[in-house]
Amino acid sequence: xxxxxxxxxxxxxxxxxxxxxxxxxxxxxxxxxxxxxxxxxxxxxxxxxxxxxxxxxxxxxxxxxxxxxxxxxxxxxxxxxxxxxxxxxxxxxxxxxxxxxxxxxxxxxxxxxxxxxxxxxxxxxxxxx
Numbered sequence: 001x002x003x004x005x006x007x008x009x010x011x012x013x014x015x016x017x018x019x020x021x022x023x024x025x026x027x028x029x030x031x032x033x034x035x036x037x038x039x040x041x042x043x044x045x046x047x048x049x050x051x052x053x054x055x056x057x058x059x060x061x062x063x064x065x066x067x068x069x070x071x072x073x074x075x076x077x078x079x080x081x082x083x084x085x086x087x088x089x090x091x092x093x094x095x096x097x098x099x100x101x102x103x104x105x106x107x108x109x110x111x112x113x114x115x116x117x118x119x120x121x122x123x124x125x126x127x128x129x
Contacts, residue, residue, distance in 0.1 A: 005074055006065045009081035013057055016088055020050040041097045049092040056112050060084050063119035070126050080115045087111035 003010075027046040028034070037044040064084070068077050091108025099105075 001069065003065050003068050005077040005081060006061065006068050009064065009085055010061055012085055013061065013088060017050070017053055017057070020046075020053055020092060024050050045095060045097050049095045052091065052095065052109075053088060056109075056116075057084070057088060060112060060116050060119070063116060063123065067119050067122055067126075070123060072122055072126065076118075076122060080119055083111050084115045087115065 024043070024046045027040070027043045028038075031038055031040040031043050033040055033043050037047055061084075064077060064081055067080075087108045087110075090104045091112070092104075094102035094105025094108055096102055
C-alpha cells in the first residue's frame with residue numbers, strides 16, 4: 001500500500017528533523033559538550049527543539065497514515081498534513097530560553113495538537129460511523 005498524501009509530508013518533516021539534529025550537533029561542538037547539554041543554554045535550546053519534534057511528529061504522521069489508509073478524504077489529509085508541516089516549521093523558533101510564551105511556540109504546539117485531535121476524531125468517527 002502506498003500513501004500518496006502522507007509520504008510527501010513525511011519526507012518534508014524528515015528534512016526538518018535532520019536540520020534540528022544537525023543544530024544539536026553543531027551546538028554541542030561549539031560548546032564542547034559530548035553528551036547532554038553541559039549546562040549550556042544554547043545546547044539545551046537546540047536539544048528541546050529536536051526533542052519536541054520527536055515527541056509530537058511521529059504520532060501525527062501515524063494518525064495521518066492511518067486516516068489515509070482508512071479512506072479519509074484527500075482534502076482533510078492535505079489540510080492536516082499542511083497544517084502539521086507549517087506548525088513544525090514555526091515551532092522551533094518559539095523555543096527560546098527564558099521565553100516560555102513565545103508566539104511561535106504557542107502557534108506551533110497548538111496547531112500540532114489540533115491536527116492530532118482532528119485526525120484522531122476522524123479515525124474514531126470513521127470506525128463507528
